[in-house]
Amino acid sequence: QSVLTQPPSVSAAPGQKVTISCSGSSSNIGNNYVSWYQQLPGTAPKLLIYENNKRPSGIPDRFSGSKSGTSATLGITGLQTGDEADYYCGTWDTTLSAVFGGGTKLTVL
């Protein structure tokens, strides 16, 4: 099991909004920043969100991140078929160093 808990899958229709949750503890999310990664099929992961809610250059503002307590959320609005991918949250853990969630598969119906 992963230290960070994500739903295995989420789905929504094109144009709609979806959120992906990431649940941790005070040892990780509760006291450190969260990042999010998008992994399109057959490719390497790409950084989507860092420091809870910041977007790297080139990432559209359809992607957003937030954190509250020991949980974080990735939001994607205006869903496109090209957003179909696996999404991972990541953070620092006091004991385990860098940790990731188990990943969430997004299906755009």
Place this chain on the structure above:
Amino acid sequence: QVQLVESGGGLVKPGGSLRLSCAASGFTFSDYYMSWIRQAPGKGLEWISYISNSGSSIDYADSVKGRFTISRDNAANSLYLQINSLRAEDTAVYYCAKSILVTTNFGVANNFDYWGQGTLVTVSS
């Protein structure tokens, strides 16, 4: 533009060894932490090691401690991972990643802002 290119993967028997390499370009390699992250077939991401920009600070996941050794050559803009005593569960795509690891008053900011394309390590008899 930032480029990370891994090499060195392949098929190896249980108990064997491999040395993975990652050639970096497009940024000042000696200024940044670097990490290795792996992904078993059909599974999620697993961080396995990081090394500081100077090489003075190194950490490993418990799953590889004592078997894997990370190193870097800043003059050659290269990152390495020596993997020994390989097991079937080490079968994975191994990614190198440019890393940000900063301790602030509000917590640790750790993220991986650029990734290579990965190199596949298969451990099988």
